[in-house]
Amino acid sequence: MKAFRFFVATLLSAFLFSVVWADNLNTPVGYWKQVSDKTGQVHSIIKIWQSNNQLVGRVVRAFKQNGELPKEYCTKCTGEFRGKKILNINIIWGMGYNKNAGRWEGGRILDPDSGNIYKANMMLMDGGQKLKVRGYIGISLFGRSQTWLRIPPSQVKAELAKGYPQPGQQH
Numbered sequence: 432m433k434a435f436r437f438f439v440a441t442l443l444s445a446f447l448f449s450v451v452w453a454d455n456l457n458t459p460v461g462y463w464k465q466v467s468d469k470t471g472q473v474h475s476i477i478k479i480w481q482s483n484n485q486l487v488g489r490v491v492r493a494f495k496q497n498g499e500l501p502k503e504y505c506t507k508c509t510g511e512f513r514g515k516k517i518l519n520i521n522i523i524w525g526m527g528y529n530k531n532a533g534r535w536e537g538g539r540i541l542d543p544d545s546g547n548i549y550k551a552n553m554m555l556m557d558g559g560q561k562l563k564v565r566g567y568i569g570i571s572l573f574g575r576s577q578t579w580l581r582i583p584p585s586q587v588k589a590e591l592a593k594g595y596p597q598p599g600q601q602h
Contacts, residue, residue: 456559507546
């Protein structure tokens with residue numbers, strides 16, 4: 432009888448873990464490798480979370496690009512972002528879920544390299560393992576897309592350690 436209870440408890444635990452994991456794959460909330468659409472290299476790691484039923488995302492780690500250290504400040508940005516440190520700057524905001532379209536939309540995305548702010552939408556792909564992020568001006572036809580790669584929760588710490596320390600941090 433004890434063996435049966437242990438078996439049922441183990442089975443129930445595995446089921447609950449899979450349900451929680453599956454729920455996490457139904458939302459962009461989590462950590463993502465931002466892969467450049469220009470170079471194909473991992474550009475940064477973005478953390479996405481939900482605040483007031485909208486998604487927000489920020490740069491939490493940057494990587495060398497073409498052998499150069501990541502930029503420290505948003506020098507080409509305007510307004511409230513001008514001169515801000517890129518690390519921990521919110522680059523995504525205002526994304527709400529459109530159930531009919533099956534994507535997050537209505538938000539904005541900041542490109543710290545150019546300083547431009549674009550309208551944006553995001554859609555999960557490959558069972559939640561990839562995130563198609565599209566930034567555009569005016570209508571979605573005039574823009575560009577990147578495919579970001581989900582970092583599983585068990586690998587976040589290791590992936591964050593891979594990024595190059597930001598300028599000004601100890602090496």
